[in-house]
Amino acid sequence: MADTDEISTTTRVPGTYVNYNFTNGSRTLATDDQYVVILAQRLDTGTVKALVPTDVYSSDEAAQYFGHGSQAHLMAAAAIRANSNIQLAICALDDDKAGVAATGALTLSGPATSSGQVRLQVGDKTVAVAVKNGSTANALLQSLHEAMAAEADLPVRATLDSPAGKGTTLILTAKNKGACGSEIGLSLTITATGVSGVLSPMAGGEGNPDVTLALTAIYSAGHTLIVMPYSTTDALSALSEHLGNVSGPIEQRGAVGVTGWNGTLATGTTLTTASNAARITTGWHPASVLSNGILAAVYAAIIAAEDDPSEPLDNAVLTGLDVTPQASWPMRTEMEKALHNGLSPFEVVNSKVQLTRAISNYVKNSQGIDDPTLLDINTIRTLDYVRKAWRTRMSQRFPNGGKLTDRRLLQIRSETLDVLYALERLEMVENVDTYKDQVAVTRNAQDDTRADTTIPAPVVRGLHILTGTIYLY
Template sequence: MSLTFDEIPYDWQKPGVYTEVKPVYDRMGLTEYPARTLIVAQKLAAGTAVAGTLYPITRPEEGIAYCGAGSVGADMVKAYKAANRTTEVFLTALADAGAGVAATGTLTFVGVPTTGGALALYVEETRIPLALTAGQTVAAMATAAAAAINALTDLPVTALAAAGVVTLTARHKGEVGNGISLAVARTIGDTIPAGTTVTVVAMAGGATNPDVQTVLDAIANEWFTDIVFPWDDATNLGKIAADFAERYKAMGRKDAHAYIGSKGIYSDLVTKGAITNSPFISIIGAKGSPSAPWKWAASLAGVAAFQLANDPARQLRSLVLTGIVAPDSKDCFIDSEQNLLLKKGISTFNRVSGGTVTIDRVVTTYKVSNLNVADTAWMDIMVPKTASRIRYDWSAYFTLTYPRAKLAKDNSLAAEHADAVVTPKRALGSWAARCTLYERRGWIEQSSETVSRSVFECDDSNKNRLNSRLRIIIIGNMMVLAGSLEFEV
């Protein structure tokens, strides 16, 4: 084989020892995967973030500066950083839509306390203690409640009292306000002084979210592996699904996965799951949780971004969603409902002792093929994540190993004698070596079989092109153990 050099001229005549130094990548390990998260948030006027600008986030409190106290963005940054402190994360934020409508809810005080005592109000996870006195009027109780709520600037609502009724208004305009939970005397030990009652009307009426297309356009050329959104309306979900499908294509090469939280009863979540059929969107749904949907999404994104960067093929079951408060047991979905929700594209969770939330199964919203046939090929988040990881590593490895290679057919004189030549057989050998590495990491299995079904061939009409078909079997996960326990009599 005749050798060629990158730095030494072929006709150099001056005597001396000239040696190029360059790496050989034949035995290189896995390419470092650049996991990057983007938090797409909604900001208040007090936030300094400029639409379309990406801000690196290192501390939880930065969400307040960029998005304002009591904002969706501040909540999302805090929830994400509670779950993940190491993955590189950025923030971009949009202001409320100009035509947006803020959600409202009410607390209505009725009666007169016969004795003094404590009353606990709740806005999301925050407990707001209120000291009532015997004989206090409904107007006085409502005024005190509104003052206590307004004193907490981190809350996502403001309060106004009138005639015994506290009207709570979301700080943000848009549908996000509908996800804010309100409660009275929610936990064990909370009391309501005798003689009075408080009626809660849930937050509702929020309408018109910001247009996510602004963000999608701004990050069109940016690499992000995990992106969390606060909006679950049909218009924005459709745009995310279409954009992420393009990002994942061979010519897009900017693989990303979207995380979204949704709140509602079983039928509401089934409706949400039906909006998209995307392998690149995971929606986690909860009924009755004190934690807002955007916090669920941010926490899930934090866990997934860290764990799936470490091992894209390993399920997320049993991992804790830090800072997320589970619904009461009566509001948790039963097993049969969870099973149906998974089939409808909604990820599920479990409530364990003390109200801790653990992941049950993270699925995508993909349910049917392009021919509308039921299909589970892309059901679990590990499938697109593992395929993305292998594609990224293989592309990096091949580029580093054959950066300036010539292309020749197998068994040609050029293949046998010329330097810096790649052939279909050599490419297949490289693919086999990488598959062995992937299998050792537990990402795929049966690589000896799939490599035999992989193909590399020179293009018939373009001498500069090598075509390939790369077969893999992504490893499964131990999710269901079915058995028959038989006893002898």
């Protein structure tokens, strides 16, 4: 309700008239609700068309909307598993028309000389068939083919190829075309003697859809975390531009982008330093069998689970990620290298995958000099919240602006300080008394209907490193 009197001064009918004014009714700060959107590829079997942002509340819904085993379905399922309270939307993309599907292959030799199992792991899903003494390779491949056909949520389709005069091969083809198919990890385990296998990894996927189409579709939706499965220079550049536009001083819908990386340190840091984006964070889980998209979905879900944007995420458990082989675990020197080059490492601790430190891609300023100002992703997220809290308070107290008088300028300054003190009590900013003289509300020199406010934001930093010295006496 406006802070003006709704009882007209022209009223002449006798009576007592009482108006309600709610502009001073609340002194609490705005909540920092997180709204996550995943950009990912769909299948033609899905009921929701491409470029239609759609809220999703369960894995089953995602499968129905975007197709069982699609990139969109599996990323949504991973995010919901990691954070069951997540506010999640999907903006699906169709496969690129010129895209090529990745393929893999499995051949077996036999016969078996004992009982056991043949287990094929596809991403984080395992399909197993029983082996009897005497089972032939072709029979086992046929059984594996049937077992995979029964698993609708696999990201691949299996077919049997039996050329004349040659043995049978199980061909695995990614359901979604593009590079994402080549990221699907495969592994083979055989416990029966007499049976051996040759597994060719998924490869050959080419052509990602144009991510700018999805970014345009979600432009005005107000998502705070945007999950992108494509870790390429072009995709990161498009995402960074989008984040800058929606988060800037005109649109003011602060958002952060989240991506994943399961490749090498050298290639990952090349990507992040080229991106150099303060609003993008890239999680690194080397040698993961999960795609970059699923890594990003889980990482974003964990970020969204923390209500306080200034709270460090060090050691947060990344539920649902695979425990990689120990030989692939990054060494301390590699983690330091990653953290100095815009890449957020994951590590395995007590059979769980944890986030080491959540940092942005931002490494250097515009002059190419190392700049740690926006190192931790918490910093830009906290600034976004400070802005949201201040704007919300101004809209409550002065919903129609009112008259530009000295009294109004003093009121704006008073409310600004009140917001900062409230933020200080939440330990999001600190030392407000030290900076309160910098809170200034002045008339603009070129526009006599505009007031300019200076708002110091001494953001509280996370305690990431604690040192001690032990003295021997």
